Amino acid sequence: MKSMxxxxxxxxxLGLVKRIKAEVDWNLELSHIAKLNEETSGPALLFENVKGYSTPVITSVCTTTQRLALIMGQPAESTLSDLYAAWAKLGETSIPPKWVDNAPCKENIVMGKDVDLFAFPVPKFYPLDGGRFFGTAHFFITKDPDTGWVNLGTYRAQLLAKDKLGTQFIKGKHSDLMLKKYQAMKKPMPVACIVGCDPLLFILGAARVSAFTSEYDVAGGIRGEAVxxxxxxxxxxxxxxxxEIVVEGEVDAEKFMDEGPFGEYTGYYSGVGTDPRNFVDVKCITYRNNPIFWGTTVGRAVTDTHMTMALSYGATLWQQLLAMKIPGLKGVYCPPEGSGRFLAIISVKQMYPGxxxxVLTAAISTEMGAYGLKTVIVVDEDINPWDIPRVMYALSFRFQPNRSQVIKRGRSTPLDPSLPIETRDITGRLLLDATIPYEWKQKPVPIELDPEMVKHVKSRWSELGL
Ligand SMILES: Cc1cc2nc3c(=O)[nH]c(=O)nc-3n(C[C@H](O)[C@H](O)[C@H](O)COP(=O)(O)O)c2cc1C
Ligand SMILES: [Mn+2]
Structure with a gap:
């Protein structure tokens, strides 16, 4: 898979994508169809007839585990945790991108005064959104001026004018780190914003891949071939x-336009009004013939963004934990209901006291976990972390508050609605030990059925009328 x-x-x-031929308005109607469709785990939707436009819009590409498996080239019946394992294994091989001559993205080139972002069917998602959002299922490409490291990062991009895109590079994100370097050099930062591509690249744009690693190289590893x-x-x-669509331009760290607000994946707005933010001054747009515009819904879980993040955050957490070479790690699950980023459950075969x-402190020290992960639950190896009823069992009968910790300080996301809007830099963290302590000499004695009696009773099952 090379493209959208x-x-x-x-x-x-496979029946996982459906074409919508009826006319649909980009203004709220398209997003509402997509959101309602996603609430019943419906197919990806290709809107072929968007009012006033000839360019189609695709949504809901990543909303189900089956479609995520298709994107990753994994078996259709894979669970999210299977996909984490595949990612962790394949993502260890780094395959850098390959320069080619034949590039369909250059079929149309628009420069300077002719640049017009309104030429694309950019959706407005929710009534209180600050406007139309060009970049939702997309990513920014930027380059570190010191080392040449190329970063892919998904940061929303609002349509602010025919040649201006709003940005929201949250503090500490890789593009933000790079922008500060360009600022010190008194230069604007060159960027490219990609809408419509191999969906794996978008998922990687949203993944918490460590600094100095290019998401391109990880994508190559997972695909098994260079991008x-x-x-x-x-x-x-x-x-x-x-x-499909490439927007080229530059971001000047000292220039601002009003941006936002935007209804986020937390189910709440990211702020209360507009905020001054840096923007892309667009110099050039290139696109394929008959391009496909791609958008993702946000809002209350579980929809497209939540599944994307449950994969990308969960897989990177698993990969980064494995990289620490802690023995006994069995599995991890980052529930889509928490957008894959606020809550993590890890199962471990205990091998020594402590x-x-x-594992609890390692999780919040990974690149993924250090940023906003609020609750970590560790369970024993006999419990699958994605088996929520069993996790509830462990929280009821093995968890002991005296063996758990509250950590008062850690990096938060400014989107966390559990913190007051004006002080969202720092979060607390809760580390829950829901295991039976390794060092206990006398462990609770589990109740087992008598195997002989089980056999006997089963042989009488139909006689008993069951
Ligand atoms: C649909 C979607 C929208 C996102 N919007 C933003 C955003 O506006 N700003 C931001 O900093 N992160 C945003 N994120 C999260 C980042 O993509 C994520 O933190 C990623 O790790 C950033 O890349 P980086 O680690 O290379 O900085 C978004 C993620 C998704 C899936
Ligand atoms: Mn990165």
Missing amino acids: RDFVAEGEK EVVRGETVDLPIPAHA HVDQ
Whole structure:
């Protein structure tokens, strides 16, 4: 799979993508159809007839585990945890992108005064949103001016004018770190914003891959082949050759426009009104013939964004925990209901006293966990972390508050609605040990059925009328 077109073709064959031929308005109607469809785990939707536009819009690409498996090239029946394991294994092989000559993303090139972002069917998602959002299922490409490290990061992009895109690079995100370096050099930061591509690249744009690692290299590893790239027209950045729409421009750290608010994946608005934020001054747009515009819904869980993050955050947490080479790790689950980022459940085969404490603190020290992970639950190896009724059992009968900890300080996301809007930099964390302590000499004696009696009773099952 190299492009969004490949996803549509393969998804259609499997009945995972549906075309909507009726006319649909970009203004709220399209997003509402997508959101309601996602609440019943419906198919990905390709809106072919968006009012006033000839360009189609695709939504709900990542909403189900089956479609995530298709994107990752994994078996259809994979669970999220299977996908984490596949990601952790394949993502360890780093395959850098490959420069190519044949780049469909250059079929149309628009420069300077001719640039018009309104030429695309950009949706407005919710009534209180500050406007239309060009970038939701997309990513920004930027380059570290010191090391040449190329980053892919998904940060929303509001349509502010025909050649202006709003940005929201939250403090400490990789593009924010890079922007500060360009600012010190008194230069604007060149960026490319990609809408419509191999869906794996978007998922990686939203993944918490460690600093100095290019998401391109991880994508290559997971795919088993290098991502094909081509140089930008006006920016010296590697662009996915098969991208549908590429917006090139620059961000000046000292210039601001009003941006937001936006209804977020937390189910709440990110702020109360607009905020001054940096923006992209767009210099050039390139796109394929008959491009496909891609958007993702946000709002209350569980929808497209939540599944995307449950995969990308959960998989990177698992990969980063494994990289710490802690023995006994069995599995992890980051529930989509928590958008894959606020709550993590980890199962471990305990091998020494203090093992569980090590896993609990390790989780919040990974790149993924250090940012906003609020609750970590560790369970014993006999409990699958995705088996929520069994996790509830462990929380009821093995969890002991005296063996758990509250950590008062850690990096928060400014989107966490459990904190007051004006003080969202720092969060507390809760580390819950829901295991039977390794060092106990006398462990609780589990109740087992008598195997002989089970056999006997089963042989009488129909006689008993059961
Ligand atoms: C749909 C969607 C929208 C997102 N919007 C933003 C955003 O506006 N700002 C932001 O900092 N992170 C946003 N994120 C989260 C980042 O993509 C995520 O933290 C990622 O790790 C950033 O890449 P980086 O680690 O290379 O900085 C969004 C994620 C998704 C799935
Ligand atoms: Mn990154």
